[in-house]
Amino acid sequence: MHGRSAEPVLLPQAGDTVSPDPIVRGAEPRATKSLLQYVVTGLSVGLLGLVLFVAAVVIVIPRAAGATPVTVLTSSMEPTLPPGTLVVVKPKAVHDIRVGDVMTYQIRSGDPEVISHRVVGITSSTTNGLTFTTKGDNNAEADPPVVPAQVRGVVWYSVPLIGYVNSALDQSQRSWVLPAVGVLLILYAGWMFVRGTTASVRRRTRGAAGAEPAPEESRAPSL
Structure with a gap:
C-alpha cells in the first residue's frame, strides 16, 4: 500500500539569515498627536473656566447683589489691595459701617471718582453729624473726613x-464681550472633544482590522 510521506520540516541552519519581526511604523507619531490633542483640549477647558470665572465675579455676582465692580489704580492699599485688583463694592447703611471696614467713597460729593480706604475712626457730633476717618494701609497720614453723602x-x-480686565471694558462691552468669549470657547472645546473622540474610534477600527488573521496559503498536495 502506498502511503503519503510527511512533509519535511525545514529548520534554520547555521549562517541562514532570519528576518526580524516587522516593525510597526506610525505608532509613535499617532501617540504624539493624541497627546497634543489632550493638551490642547485641556488648555481650552482651562481657558473656558477662567472666562466663566471672570464673567461671574465681574458681571453676574455683582449684578445679582446690587454691587459695583471697581478697579484699584494706586498702591495706597498695598499689600491688601495692590493695583489691578478688582474690588466689588456693596451698598451698606452708614450706621452699620465699622472701624476696620474698607469703605468706598467719592473724593468729592457728587463726583464719580472714588477711593477705597480703610475706616480708622468714626465720630458723631451735633455740629458735623456723622463723619468717617479713612486711611490707606500704605499711607502715613489719614484722609480728610468723609461724610455720609x-x-x-x-x-x-x-x-x-482681574481689575485690568474690568478697566479695559466699559459697561456696555462687559455685558456682551465676556459672554461671547465664553460661548466661543464652549464651541471650541466641544469641537475638540468630538474631533478627539472620532480620531480615537478610527484608530481602534484600524487596529481591529489589522489584527484579523491573514488567510492561509493553499499548497499543492505532495505526491
Whole structure:
C-alpha cells in the first residue's frame, strides 16, 4: 500500500539569515498627536473656566447683589489691595459701617471718582453729624473726613489682577464681550472633544482590522 510521506520540516541552519519581526511604523507619531490633542483640549477647558470665572465675579455676582465692580489704580492699599485688583463694592447703611471696614467713597460729593480706604475712626457730633476717618494701609497720614453723602459702600470681595480686565471694558462691552468669549470657547472645546473622540474610534477600527488573521496559503498536495 502506498502511503503519503510527511512533509519535511525545514529548520534554520547555521549562517541562514532570519528576518526580524516587522516593525510597526506610525505608532509613535499617532501617540504624539493624541497627546497634543489632550493638551490642547485641556488648555481650552482651562481657558473656558477662567472666562466663566471672570464673567461671574465681574458681571453676574455683582449684578445679582446690587454691587459695583471697581478697579484699584494706586498702591495706597498695598499689600491688601495692590493695583489691578478688582474690588466689588456693596451698598451698606452708614450706621452699620465699622472701624476696620474698607469703605468706598467719592473724593468729592457728587463726583464719580472714588477711593477705597480703610475706616480708622468714626465720630458723631451735633455740629458735623456723622463723619468717617479713612486711611490707606500704605499711607502715613489719614484722609480728610468723609461724610455720609460721599459713601458708596464697603468692599465685599476682591480678586487680584482681574481689575485690568474690568478697566479695559466699559459697561456696555462687559455685558456682551465676556459672554461671547465664553460661548466661543464652549464651541471650541466641544469641537475638540468630538474631533478627539472620532480620531480615537478610527484608530481602534484600524487596529481591529489589522489584527484579523491573514488567510492561509493553499499548497499543492505532495505526491
